[in-house]
Amino acid sequence: GQNIDQPTEMTATEGAIVQINCTYQTSGFNGLFWYQQHAGEAPTFLSYNVLDGLEEKGRFSSFLSRSKGYSYLLLKELQMKDSASYLCAVARGDRLAFGKGNQVVVIP
Amino acid sequence: DTGVSQNPRHKITKRGQNVTFRCDPISEHNRLYWYRQTLGQGPEFLTYFQNEAQLEKSRLLSDRFSAERPKGSFSTLEIQRTEQGDSAMYLCASRQGNEQFFGPGTRLTVL
Numbered sequence: 001g002q003n004i005d006q007p008t009e010m011t012a013t014e015g016a017i018v019q020i021n022c023t024y025q026t027s028g029f030n031g032l033f034w035y036q037q038h039a040g041e042a043p044t045f046l047s048y049n050v051l052d053g054l055e056e057k058g059r060f061s062s063f064l065s066r067s068k069g070y071s072y073l074l075l076k077e078l079q080m081k082d083s084a085s086y087l088c089a090v091a092r093g094d095r096l097a098f099g100k101g102n103q104v105v106v107i108p
Numbered sequence: 109d110t111g112v113s114q115n116p117r118h119k120i121t122k123r124g125q126n127v128t129f130r131c132d133p134i135s136e137h138n139r140l141y142w143y144r145q146t147l148g149q150g151p152e153f154l155t156y157f158q159n160e161a162q163l164e165k166s167r168l169l170s171d172r173f174s175a176e177r178p179k180g181s182f183s184t185l186e187i188q189r190t191e192q193g194d195s196a197m198y199l200c201a202s203r204q205g206n207e208q209f210f211g212p213g214t215r216l217t218v219l
Contacts (some may be wrong), residue, residue, distance in 0.1 A: 003123075004150075009179050031206065033206075033208075035210075040109070040208035041208050041212065042199060042211055042212050042213055043151065043199075044110070044210070045207045045208070045209070048206050048207065050206075066119075085148050089150070091206075093164075094139070094156060094158075094163070094164065095141075095153045095156065095164060095166075096141075096151075096208065097153065097155060098151050098152070099149030100148065100149055100150050101148075101149075101150050
């Protein structure tokens with residue numbers, strides 16, 4: 001099965017950088033996804049890592065270490081619209097197992 | 109808008125009633141997924157289809173739940189004899205390659 005752990009909430013200032021961590025234990029691994037979810041809306045795809053290392057996409061970067069069962073999402077130059085829940089999801093076969101999400105609150 | 113649509117967006121029902129939700133995926137996507145999400149939790153996998161074949165079902169999917177995708181296009185999720193514990197957001201996603209695109213969800217409230 002999967003065991004996915006994320007911190008629950010953090011507050012950061014506009015323009016700052018935040019790092020959201022995700023640790024996982026799984027008996028199978030087909031990649032790790034990060035999704036953003038605004039309140040009352042559907043999750044939207046941010047990034048996908050299947051190999052170790054850093055993937056950069058604009059203001060968002062995601063890192064994976066398979067041997068450590070660890071990933072992080074880095075959000076740079078925070079904007080107010082980045083206030084949302086950030087979900088880590090591990091792919092096992094064709095299904096995704098999500099963590100509870102980390103609520104990021106951006107303040108002016 | 110991801111291109112995945114779900115109807116209805118909201119459903120309020122009384123305990124014991126049956127409800128049916130519909131999902132229209134992105135047309136060229138052959139994989140379709142159903143998830144359930146409760147407040148403060150991430151989405152939980154329920155089932156998925158490749159074309160019209162239902163390939164996997166979670167243990168969360170009790171006998172009261174049934175899903176179909178008859179022509180490999182839209183899908184329906186039916187819950188029979190609803191219980192208050194069924195209150196949740198029901199999310200549909202379709203997939204091509206690695207990325208799953210989520211619909212806006214159907215929020216079910218069972219009174």
